[in-house]
Amino acid sequence: MQLSGKDKPIPASKTHDNFGRQYIQMRTRVRDERYIAWLFLLPNFLGFAVFTAGPVLFSLVVSFSNWNLQRTVPFLWIGFENYLELMRDQQFWLYFINTLYLMLGMPVAIAGSLALAILLSQKLRGIVLYRTLFYLPSITSGVALMILWKALYNPDFGPINAVINTVSGALGLDVKAPQWLLSTANLLGLDVEQVRITAKQFGLGARDALIIMGIWIAIGGNNMLLYLAALTNVPQELIEAAQLDGAGKWAVFRNVTWPQLAPTTFFIVVMSFIGGLQGGFEQARVMTGGGPAGTTTTLTYYIYTKAFEEFQIGYASAISWILFAIIFVVTLANWKFGAKEVSY
Amino acid sequence: MLNTEAVQKPSPLAVWWDRVGKVVASHLVLTLIALTTLAPFVWMVLASFKPLEEVEQINPLPSVWHPENYAKVFEQIPFARYYFNSVFIAAWVTFLQCLTSAMAAYAFARLRWKGRDAVFRLYLATLMIPGVVTMIPNYTLMVWLHLLDSYVGLIVPAAFSAFGTFLLRQFMLTIPPSLDEAAKIDGATHWQIFWDIIMPLSRAGLITLAIFTFMGNYGSFFWPLILIKSEHLRTLPIGMLYFDTNYGRQTNLIMAASVMNIIPLVILFVVSQRFLVRGIQLGAVKG
Numbered sequence: 001m002q003l004s005g006k007d008k009p010i011p012a013s014k015t016h017d018n019f020g021r022q023y024i025q026m027r028t029r030v031r032d033e034r035y036i037a038w039l040f041l042l043p044n045f046l047g048f049a050v051f052t053a054g055p056v057l058f059s060l061v062v063s064f065s066n067w068n069l070q071r072t073v074p075f076l077w078i079g080f081e082n083y084l085e086l087m088r089d090q091q092f093w094l095y096f097i098n099t100l101y102l103m104l105g106m107p108v109a110i111a112g113s114l115a116l117a118i119l120l121s122q123k124l125r126g127i128v129l130y131r132t133l134f135y136l137p138s139i140t141s142g143v144a145l146m147i148l149w150k151a152l153y154n155p156d157f158g159p160i161n162a163v164i165n166t167v168s169g170a171l172g173l174d175v176k177a178p179q180w181l182l183s184t185a186n187l188l189g190l191d192v193e194q195v196r197i198t199a200k201q202f203g204l205g206a207r208d209a210l211i212i213m214g215i216w217i218a219i220g221g222n223n224m225l226l227y228l229a230a231l232t233n234v235p236q237e238l239i240e241a242a243q244l245d246g247a248g249k250w251a252v253f254r255n256v257t258w259p260q261l262a263p264t265t266f267f268i269v270v271m272s273f274i275g276g277l278q279g280g281f282e283q284a285r286v287m288t289g290g291g292p293a294g295t296t297t298t299l300t301y302y303i304y305t306k307a308f309e310e311f312q313i314g315y316a317s318a319i320s321w322i323l324f325a326i327i328f329v330v331t332l333a334n335w336k337f338g339a340k341e342v343s344y
Numbered sequence: 345m346l347n348t349e350a351v352q353k354p355s356p357l358a359v360w361w362d363r364v365g366k367v368v369a370s371h372l373v374l375t376l377i378a379l380t381t382l383a384p385f386v387w388m389v390l391a392s393f394k395p396l397e398e399v400e401q402i403n404p405l406p407s408v409w410h411p412e413n414y415a416k417v418f419e420q421i422p423f424a425r426y427y428f429n430s431v432f433i434a435a436w437v438t439f440l441q442c443l444t445s446a447m448a449a450y451a452f453a454r455l456r457w458k459g460r461d462a463v464f465r466l467y468l469a470t471l472m473i474p475g476v477v478t479m480i481p482n483y484t485l486m487v488w489l490h491l492l493d494s495y496v497g498l499i500v501p502a503a504f505s506a507f508g509t510f511l512l513r514q515f516m517l518t519i520p521p522s523l524d525e526a527a528k529i530d531g532a533t534h535w536q537i538f539w540d541i542i543m544p545l546s547r548a549g550l551i552t553l554a555i556f557t558f559m560g561n562y563g564s565f566f567w568p569l570i571l572i573k574s575e576h577l578r579t580l581p582i583g584m585l586y587f588d589t590n591y592g593r594q595t596n597l598i599m600a601a602s603v604m605n606i607i608p609l610v611i612l613f614v615v616s617q618r619f620l621v622r623g624i625q626l627g628a629v630k631g
Binding site: 047053148 | 366370373380384387400445451455472473475477480501503506509534584585598602610617621
């Protein structure tokens with residue numbers, strides 16, 4: 001493959017006569033590299049145009065139509081009707097709340113990752129072994145793990161409730177083990193049919209089960225590794241200087257380590273937000289079917305059911321664009337707020 | 345100096361804590377967390393060797409070990425076929441993604457051209473686009489191209505990655521530019537520079553990307569779920585899903601299938617973890 005231009009060095013003589021020729025040579029040099037650059041970029045760029053950029057625009061256009069893959073519905077452009085419908089769609093709001101509720105595990109998981117990273121950053125034997133073990137859930141996460149947790153959560157035969165019942169029996173307590181994936185209860189007491197809080201929904205249910213599983217998966221995963229790398233990069237002099245000034249362990253962490261970790265924390269929070277808003281699909285499809293009573297249906301799973309079970313492509317595209325817009329706004333807000341946090 | 349040291353001399357308890365106690369306590373906490381992490385896996389492995397009626401009982405060990413559960417999985421569903429499909433598709437995606445990403449990364453990291461930074465920022469911005477936004481149009485595209493339910497439809501849309509381009513660009517930026525210059529003076533073509541100089545020097549980045557991509561596509565769920573209709577194309581996650589839905593009562597066999605599903609990932613991770621850990625810490629977090 002003959003891709004190269006002849007990149008001869010520019011002649012050393014810089015007389016006025018030569019200037020024009022030299023200019024032309026420089027122009028062709030730049031043009032040559034550009035031409036070659038686009039050849040190298042071409043395969044990736046084509047794929048990007050066909051499978052990312054094109055589809056994004058296409059989905060925006062389609063969101064203004066009533067397009068349905070079932071041919072019984074005649075195609076119409078309906079303007080903002082899908083978006084207006086969405087605002088009136090009570091299910092959409094409930095599923096939006098579900099999505100946010102499932103993100104409540106995020107701070108716990110992030111704090112846990114930091115705590116684990118601090119433990120692992122000590123000079124101890126067997127650190128690599130611990131790190132490998134902690135990372136196992138995130139490397140294996142996927143359908144197989146979801147199926148495993150479904151069995152673990154089985155309220156009648158699963159090992160989790162077996163342990164709860166055994167322990168409470170041994171202690172002579174009368175604890176009623178949670179129904180886990182079969183229950184609409186939750187720790188905030190969110191109601192099922194309406195957007196409101198009610199005492200009778202208080203308890204441990206499907207959404208909490210998914211949160212617990214999520215923390216178990218994430219705590220020793222990528223975030224822990226990122227914190228581990230960031231902790232080893234905290235300048236030792238800063239810590240020693242603070243200690244010389246008589247700062248205790250907590251004071252050193254609060255005033256030296258934590259600010260030094262701010263860029264990492266910021267990155268992790270932004271990525272968790274983006275991931276969390278899109279999350280919950282596998283759990284819903286594999287473990288709960290979005291139930292009970294829609295309580296584990298997240299926005300992504302709602303889009304899936306609208307598009308691929310009810311074939312309402314137009315409506316599903318509108319929801320996906322709302323999701324996109326939310327992610328966009330959250331990311332921007334994070335950057336704005338985070339930039340202040342990081343700079344001190 | 346001596347004086348202050350005498351004043352601040354720590355108590356014997358504090359000395360003991362710093363030398364021994366802290367280490368023991370850390371190991372205790374770490375072991376406890378490691379056990380919590382491992383418990384579900386242990387239950388899964390033990391359940392996979394049990395007769396069905398014992399899965400629901402509390403005693404952890406099977407009364408008689410039943411390794412034939414694993415063989416039964418292959419009798420009930422075409423598990424070997426699922427394995428092949430997952431590995432075949434993931435391998436192709438990995439190969440194509442590494443190649444196209446490396447070429448694009450070369451253009452971004454090693455060549456000077458007008459508009460380069462603007463195009464690169466465009467690539468970065470796309471990392472924010474949620475997967476579901478492109479999923480629906482890509483599905484309709486596959487319908488039009490008659491690529492539903494085909495290997496090509498499963499492989500090609502996954503073969504291009506802004507993330508991979510970004511990751512490899514970061515690696516390629518660390519290679520000294522003098523190498524390209526020297527090669528150019530020796531009359532090497534850009535393809536030769538790319539293939540013979542830059543690619544070998546980006547080996548660590550390529551391996552990292554390859555492992556990420558392979559693992560991600562081995563477990564890929566959403567796209568195969570909507571694309572695959574016929575049984576012989578099912579990948580492991582899809583096959584597992586239908587196995588669980590249709591034979592959900594046979595928990596021991598399902599657990600055997602789950603164990604077989606995750607074992608390649610565990611092995612790959614243990615073998616390659618120094619690349620992975622470094623890749624993740626370079627800011628390469630995906631999904």
